[in-house]
Every structure is written in C-alpha cells, then in structure tokens.
Amino acid sequence: MLEPLFKALHHYNDEYRELINEKAMRHTPARGDFVDFIQSSLKLTKPEDWGFICSSMDIINDSLLGIEHFCKYGVDGPTKYDDFGEKYIRLYGVLNATYIQQQALLNLHRIANVPNIRELEGRVAALKVREARNKLGAHSVDYSNRESGQTESFVPVRITLSGMRCDYYNNTTLEHTEVDLIDALREHLTLMCDIYDGTYRKSVRTIYKSNQNKQEELLEKIDDALIFRDGGTVLRNESGIKVFVTSYEPEPEPEPEPEPEPEPEK
DSSP states (O other): OOHHHHHHHHHHHHHHHHHHHHHHTTOOGGGOOHHHHHHHHTTOSSTTHHHHHHHHHHHHHHHHHHHHHHHHHTTTOSOSSOOHHHHHHHHHHHHHHHHHHHHHHHHHHHHTTOTTHHHHHHHHHTOHHHHHIIIIIIOTTOEEOTTTOOEEOEEEOGGGOBTTEEEEEETTTOOEEEEEHHHHHHHHHHHHHHHHHHHHHHHHHHHTTTOHHHHHHHHHHHTHHHHHHTTOEEEEOTTOOEEEEOOOOOOOOOOOOOOOOOOOOO
C-alpha cells in the first residue's frame, strides 16, 4: 500500500530536522543573538525564515501521522458504528492534512531557494487530492472554476463514504466524480517525497558549501529514502557500511500447458 512512502517521508523529515538542529545546538551566549546566529549558520535570506522552518517541520510530521491513521482505518474509522459524522470529520481532516503538508513543504522548498518552485506549485495544484480538498474541504459553495468562469458548489455523495472511496457531486453542472483516495494519496505522497528530496539536497549544499566531505556524508544518508520508497530496507554494520535489501515481486510461474486430449479409438 502506502507504507514505503510513509517511511520515506518520515526519513526526509527526520534527516532535515537533524540537519537544522545540528546547527542550532551550536549556539552559545558568546555567539550573540540566536536569530542572527541561525540565519548565518543556515544561510537564510531572512531572519524570520527560522520560525517558518520550525513550524513547517512540525506540520509535516503532524499531518503525516494523521494521513497514516486515515489510511489505516479509512473513512469509516476504528469504530464498529456506521457513523456519518465521523466519516465527514475524517474526510475533511485528511483532505486538509494533505493541504497543510503541501504548503509546509513548498515553504521549505522556497526558503531553500530551490530554483523550480513555479513548476512544483503547478504540480501541487494539479494533484487529485488538492482538487478534492478545494471542492469539498474549503470552497464547497464558492469554488471558482477558472476554465468556465463560473462559481460552482460541491457536496460529497454520502452513500459512497466508506473505506477509501469518496464521490462528490457538482450541483452546478450536475457532474458526478469518483475519487479513489488511495490513488490520490499515493500521488500526493510521491510528490511530497520529490519536493523534500530536492529541498534537503539543496539545503545541504548551501549550508556546507565549503565542506565537500560533510556534503557527501549527509547526501549518502538521505539516499536511504530512495530505497525506502521502493519498499527496500537499509541496514548498517558496526563500521557504518550500508547494506540494503530491495523488495521485489517474483515473476509468476507459467501456467502448465493443458495435456492433449486422447485421440478417439477407431
């Protein structure tokens, strides 16, 4: 399912937090004001970027925990009751969890001055889960359709709310849309990993611009996330040498050929 992507995104966030904290923990009163110190250490453009980095890291982790829980129990939740109130709360919750996660990662990407921010903003805007969030979890009665110039309204189709499915209905155009939340969340998580990968690598090269050995050390650690995304496992021996195991699906055995029918007796 989505476990490899969850594991990879957690790894990106943990390694990024460690990268940031390693610099922050070096501050002492003798080094002057903390904000000035951290701006210089992390090569930040603006002093207020520090606060946005801290908030973004926490939001990414918190929203990821919420998305993981949703994927474990679906729209129905861990209850034996068929409670539509809980279904709506869980649906609106997961849609907005993806939204704040997207915004937090775009924020880190922007602070790191990665050059392709406009392209990524376009890819985020095109996500299926982003569209569902805008139509159901934010602008249900005032959705602005840029193509038609109309203002539209949307509602979830209640009888479809179960498992990982959510259909919605456009009360303006009378169109019905089916949403496979597993597919939508997979698309979202894949892009979040892509954004974090670029953000982390750019941050390492900026912070340790003159320390090639440190760059190589940190970039090797973040490469683990690429293995996690493919369902692999990373192990290290006592010397720190990395051993990784990749998962694979065995090829199906060929079906036996049918035995020829016996010829009729003459």
